[in-house]
Amino acid sequence: MAPVIPGFDYRRVPVADGVSLNVAVAGSGSPVVLLHGFPQTHLMWRHVATDLAADHTVICPDLRGYGASDKPAADAAATADADGSAADGAADGAGYAKRTMAADIVALARALGHDRFALAGHDRGALVAFRAGLDHPSVITHLACLDVLPTLDMWDVMRGTTAAVGFHLYLMAQPPGLPERMISACPDDFFGHFLDLWTGDPTAIPAEVRAAYLDACRAAVPSIVADYRASAGVDVDHDRADRAEGRRLTMPVTVLQQDWGAALGYDAAAVWRAWASDLEHSTVGYGHFMAEEAPADVAKALRALLAR
Template identity: 40%
Template sequence: MTTIPGFARTEIPLSDVTLSVQQAGQGAPLILLHGYPQNGLCWGPVAPDLARQFHVIIPDLRGYGKSDAPPDDAAHTVYSKRRMAQDVVDLMDRLGLPSAHVLGHDRGARVSYRLALDHPGRVRRLGIIEIVPTADFWAAWNAELATAAWHWTFLAQPAPFPERMIGADPTGYLDHILKTWSLSGDLSAFAPDALASYRAQMADPARIHAMCADYRAGATTDRRIDLETRAAGRRIAAPLAYLWGEHGFPARTGDPLGIWRNWADKVQGNACTSGHFVMEENPAAVLALFAPFFAADQGPA
């Protein structure tokens, strides 16, 4: 698989999976977590700039890219955001990092906020791109949002129904998602090497299953854990910066910034001109918000 220019890729074994991880730069550690249906290459338009200030660490989440893709379990815990957040903690331990800044997009952002809630001492500053919390997103569903976010229910259907449907034309399925979730309505935002990697993983039956399992967890285990967290009154302690696309999914929820203020005390953020894939569609907006936000805390890990 291609690596972002200037980055080195290594395979790092953890307790039950091996993650493929790209790294570059020096300074305060900054972990970047990708979303669906992508992998760590989605950070290519912004990662080299961030590596001028930070030690940038980009794992492929379990089930994605070149990382391991274990089979799901009946309770949908294997791809729960709690389990995937533990992967990040295990990775930090392997790298000798007591704490780090964390920036996530889409599914990676769900891992990021669960990491901040479950392991508050490990997250210094938290960046979120293009989501609202899982329980809130489900609660916000109406006809418009359900039509736009149809994949949430499709991918969560019992195996192997969505796996078979996607496997019949994986490239056509992937390209449809990338086009329809982008403001341009085409594939122009995606670098050729990154697009090729997204297509390759979508053609792998084990990764199709893993991505469906990711959404099965979102409809069950992740939603339950969110509701339990909120009922317990737990909040995100880390300062939080939030960016969403004017034409993405959170914009359809009404007040996405207000939703995050229900979960964290120190929240800042703004919308930008973009569809869902903000790092590739509007990298300047990502750098403008998050580079100074993370640079405000450049102390040792």
């Protein structure tokens, strides 16, 4: 049996035509939604979620295409417009556009009885959270993004030999076919590489959780690739349009990041200030999987955000 977050109730919640999300819910009080990253599932929040559930309603879904949530074909899914309506997808990964995935999360919260909620995301989940904050500013009360840059800025800073750290971004940006075949040929090696490389404290991800992550990724190669392909296509278009229109995040925002700026030659805090007026940006000394390596610190930062 796959591990679960102790004390959390599990259910499947329909969020779009043919798409239901696997979600863990516990606690009471103001709602907080926690979105996982790659190559993980909602389990990455297990420590932080139980902490916050002491005085908040905590909602931990598997994103569309990940974990035990539904995995629609990329070319069969629809892209939700900023107002929540659907438009046809495109060959650039629109079925897994962060706009679509953000609309999933808004629909999930509403189905659980919450018209407004705080939102925190890590890695891929942070990109979904970022898009939700831009597209649904009246819904997202507070926003936290862990160890990521907005998509448009990420591509802007990836250059030269230092971009080798993001080789997977370029691999999964390729047209459908080759990336899926290559990754499916040795999925545990591929996904396990990132679990090993990005973990500052190897004990933070115990064997049973690591096995659950690998099992989930092995069963989701096409949808994970589609998610990344969208970040080299439609997601860039959406960010670029927002930048041109001067759209910004209007809610309190907290960002926790490793010091990638020093390695890649950019000012991460300045990048985020261009998107968020009410920003608390912190450079941390943990590995990428900070919610698992330093859950008490992450929970403290989220509580401070919720108090703003």
